Amino acid sequence: MPKKITIQIQESEKELRLLLNKTTTDRLRGRLKALILIKSDKVDYQSELASKLGFTEKTIREWLKRYQVSGLSGLTKIRVGGNRKLSFRESTKDFIAQNLSNPQTTITSYTELQQLILDNCGEEINYKTLYGYCxxxxxxKLKVSRKSHYKKDDQAIEAFKKTT
Structure with missing residues (x-):
């Protein structure tokens, strides 16, 4: 048996339509359309709303639950980036902050900073993670380390330099 929609929408239909006209993201448009359809009593069941909007019932359930818990502001906030936590300690963050904010620092590249962290904090940090964090x-804007071409021949370079 389909699940009946029992929530009460606090905002007026006119207010929701104005928000819908102002928004540009498709994610948000679907959520606002769902609220408008519920407010105007055009749908009674979650499955009916899901089929009209082209989303799954689970998505509609999550939207309605989010609306009940935190209102329109919670529903319209779109989270990006996932739940990944930073992978290094606070002491390492402080060390990075000290070295990057110090005007007399001798660090010129992220590779050097990576090695300093390993030597001083004893923590090995992935290059991309360190670069993104900094x-x-x-x-x-430290120097980014670029790998040289793996087929580069050092003897050929020396021979070329001598002939020119």
Missing amino acids: TRHFNS
């Missing part, structure tokens, strides 16, 4: 939190 650019996001400190807007750092």
Whole structure:
């Protein structure tokens, strides 16, 4: 038996339509359309709402639950980025902050910073993780290490330099 929609929408239909006209993201448009259909009594069941909007019933249930818990502001907030936690300690964060905010620092690349962290904090951090953290939190613009081409021949380079 389909699940009947029993929530009460606090906002007026006119207010929801204005929000719908202002929004540009498809994710948010679907959520607002769902509220409008419920408010105007055009749907009675979650399955009916899901089929009209082209979403699954589970998605509709999650939207309605989120609306009940935190209202329109909670429903319209779109989370991006997942639930991943930062993978290094607070002491390491403090060490990075000290080194990047110090004007007399001699660090010129993320590879050097990575090695300093390993030596001083004893924590090995992935290069991409360190790069992302430093650019996001400190807007750092250290030199990015680029790998040289693996077929590069050092003897050929020396021979080329001598002939020119």
